[in-house]
Amino acid sequence: MTAEEQHVPARGARRMTWEDRDFEFPELPVASLSDIDEFLKDGGERPRGSLSSEEGREMEVLEDDGEREDSGNNVEDSKKFWETQHQLLQGVLCRSTSTETRIRNATKEALKEVRTAGIPCGCRPSTAAADCRRCLVREVCVRLQRAGFNAAICKSKWRSSSYMPSGEHTFMDVVDDSAKPKKGEVRVVIELNFRAEFVIARACSDYDRLVQRLPEVFVGKVERLQGVIKILCAAAKKCMKEKKMHMGPWRKHSYMQAKWLGACERVAPLVPAGLSAIGFLSEGRRKPRASMLTLDLHEKLSDVHRTAVEVV
Template sequence: MDRQNSDDIMKFLDGMASSDDVLFGFLDEGNHSPEDYNFAAGDESEVDNETTDCNSEENRKFWQEQEQLLQATLYRTSSIETKIRQATKEALKVVKSKGLVCVCRRPVTDGCRSCLRGEVSRRLREAGYDCAISKSKWRSSHEIPAGEHEYLEVVDKSVSKKGEIRVVIELCFRAEFEMARGSDEYKRLIGMLPEVYVGKTERLKSLIKILCTAAKKCMKDKKMHMGPWRKHKYMQAKWLGTCERKSVSPVSETEEDMFPVAKQRVSMLNNGLFGTGMGRPTAVAVV
């Protein structure tokens, strides 16, 4: 997933909204109850109809509860999260204005996601944040397969009484939970997520539980097998397990001169970094 082409990254960056736009759009969407399942009319007995109505009501309540839990978890925020969120947004603005050049051994036109992580991390460090690229890696077990994942992490020690605070930055958060065969209710829930997550690990832990519970319910209702890479423990391992931090070295003025900004390389970012896209509100951070 790290070496995605420019079209994929353009979709990721295209349509990002400002925090305020996302806040109101998110709440407006959350005020609507999920649609009930549609059941075909037939010659069922009165008992069957009552059972169907009961199942439909239970299903509606489940998804409504998940939306409320998700909304409440996303809405809460702290001052440090707000500061890092704003800094992340500014870093992405700089990437948009200057363009992203892939510096990998096998460069991808218009840059790759790995280079994007490195550039955002570098900008945050220049802004005074202890930001690094974190790589988690876990072994296979009887429940989940082995895997690895990269994301950004800011460690804050400004409040001595609270100790060390970890803030995770996942640039493609919503995409981590999307399912092509997900139900309408599940897709609606995922649509409420921010495109980019910026928040404490405690908040992320709560979100993972909500989303994995919803995914399990979705697969069960559709009578489909749930892949081990979608299980709760697998998703936890991505961001909450043991990880290795790698700081990105700052780029000198000489190095920047080696990579002049070319007009054509800005094409993947020219659709409005903080506009709306695909008919639904997206976000730069947790709201």
């Protein structure tokens, strides 16, 4: 290469000649050692500030599209989940056997009779039995017994563990052994305040709508109750996740099962015919109104000579 063939490159560029053709390369900035150290400390990632304006806008658009896509998927998945829960709950509650129907109708009649009769409460005399859960359960149970059902009051109680706090619950059940011997006994659980057992404060609207589909008075076999508990506990877990709230252990599946499906003590109140449960118990526990010191001694001891004594 001769000296004539060499040209003075422009400032900030480098010119080279090869086979009588000129090539011009832009002068690239040389990175300093401090820049290299900073680059390695950042993990080799290029900071957003070093991107050009067009590149930055492209990156923001891509990120926004990704967030919108994820949000759209979450909304669709949530909608599909709640629709499925409603369908499952409807399928479980709509099915009913003849035994469940007979016990359900008898329970409704017993509740209607207790509420319209104005029976006083055995716990608080100024309260009606229909407003006291303990007395209401006892009155309904007695009337189911009179209707020919093997009804009893059940009290479940469980100890605390690493995954579940202790607790207790009272409800009713009816054991029907009129079926064929091969099927054995059929246990039907009766809960007079079923819907309130699943209410959650500050729950999402989807969960509230699902709870409103529950019957106020549940009368169903153990298998049906297991299905309802499974559906509602899964819905409660989804609700707590969407609301970003902690799910208490008393809302979990194991705790709700322990209420109705755990070990329990079964007591059947035996009441004579013609007497209500509250009336019978109150009569049996009634204390004498008069003390032994208030007896009329004039009538009982009329022939005995009595001397007046002054009490100081």
